[in-house]
Amino acid sequence: MKKIVLTLSIAFALACCSNDDGSTTPEAMYFPAVSGDSWETKTPAELGWNESQIQSLLDFLQLKHSKSFMILVNGKIVMEHYFNGHTSASPWYWASAGKTLTSTAVGIAQQQGLLDINDPVSDYLGQGWTDLTPTQESQITIKHLLTMTSxxxxxxxxxxxxxxxxxxxxxxxxxxxxDNVYVILQQVVASASGQTWDAYFDANIKNKIGMTGLWSQMDELSVYFSTTRSMARFGLLALNDGKWQNEQVIPQSYLNAATHPSQNINKSYGYLWWINGESSYHLPQSQLEFPGSVIPSGPTDMFMALGKNDQKIYVIPSRKMVVVRMGDAADESNWALSGFDEDLWVKINAVIE
Structure with a gap:
């Protein structure tokens, strides 16, 4: 009897400590150093992935005008590939995937007591930031800009x-x-903090996690440019509930709200983050509601930073995974979502499942 109990106890202990990759020793989340570019790696073979499908994935990415592709698991690089003359040192634009950087800065500013997302935008920018009547304008809060419901x-x-x-x-x-009116939030943060937007972002996000890059004007908007690894660093921060090593960079409660449905109109949208696995969604530039998940083949717990012409950060908590894609439009020019998302996840699944 004692032998049976001991055997069951050992089996239970092993099951409790089992990782997604089948190993039995808990693996702490890895973070690359804030300075320098060294980054620990792990092989697909160590994770038990289907290596025979990797080349098909890479061929697909190259065919679809990609410039870079990365997968992190537990913070370590498992895949990192560059295409069409792009390199690890080449910057590229985030487009609307960078909306999530703006959302993050708003959450940090709120934690610091500089603003409240339920306040009217005019409390920070003054009256007349729109062409609305004073009464209409006073109804638009910071949260309305975060949720695309202005x-x-x-x-x-x-x-x-x-x-x-x-x-x-x-x-x-x-x-x-x-709507790109979200960029007004950068003015709100600057006004609330008494700093330029760039200075506030650098001090509170970029420098804390070792990102490189800069904000630049593109089509009249402030757009972030960086390397692929910097994009992956931000994805890793989001994966770890806003914590980088021992520092809580993004308030955890705010990030949780930002990556879950923020209103009842588009259930697949948070605070400038897209959300997978919900019952319905809206497409950019459309008032139509579509049934089902944004990316049917993608993990149901995935949340996403999506930008014009297929700039992507996919964050998958259940797999402790971050996936990044940068490049030109895979097919036709698009605002954020495209058929490429579904096609890409079919290819990724063939590798990781």
Whole structure:
């Protein structure tokens, strides 16, 4: 009897300590040093992946105009590939995947007591930041900009955020529309902190996790450019609940809210993050609701930073995984989501499952 109990105890202990890769020793999350470019690796074979499918994935990525592709597991690099003349030192634009950087800065500023996301935007920018009446404008909160529910006319403003471009269409909170007016949040953070946007971002995000890169004007918007590894660093920060090594960079409760449904109109959208595995979604530039998950073949717990022409950060907590893709549009030019997301996950699944 004692022998049976001992055997069961050992089996239970091993099961409790089992990792996703089948090993029985718990593996702590790895973080590359803040300075320098060294980064520990792990092989697909160590994870038990289907190595025979890797070349098919890489061929697909090259065919689809990719410049780089990375997979991290537990923080370590498992795949890192560059295409079409791109290198590990080459910067590329995040496009709207960088919206998540802006969302993150807002959450940090709130934690610091500099702002409250339920406050009207006009509390920080003053009256007249839009072309709305004072009453209409006062109804738009920071949270409305974070959730794409400002009620401003997205078709009228395009990439313009001058007051005359920001016109009324619907009451704040009643309509979801993918809109670049979110960039106003950078002005809010700058005003609340008394710093330039760049200085605040560098001190509170970039320098804390060892990112490189800079903000630059592109199509009238402030867009982030960086290397692929810097993009992966940010994905790793999000994967680890906003904590980098021993420092809580992003408030955990805020990041949790940011990566879960933020309103009832588009259930697949948080605070400038896309969310997989929900019951319905809206596409950018559309008021139609579609049933099902954004990426049916993708993990149901995945949340995503998605940018124009297929800039991607996929964060998958259940697999302790981050996937990054940079490049030109895989097929046709797109705003953030495209058929490439589904096709790519079919290829990834063939490798990792």
């Amino acid at each position: 009620g401003l006319d997205d078709a009228a403003n395009g990439d313009c955020t001058d007051p005359e471009c920001l016109v009324y269409l619907a009451p704040a909170g009643t309509r979801w529309a993918y």
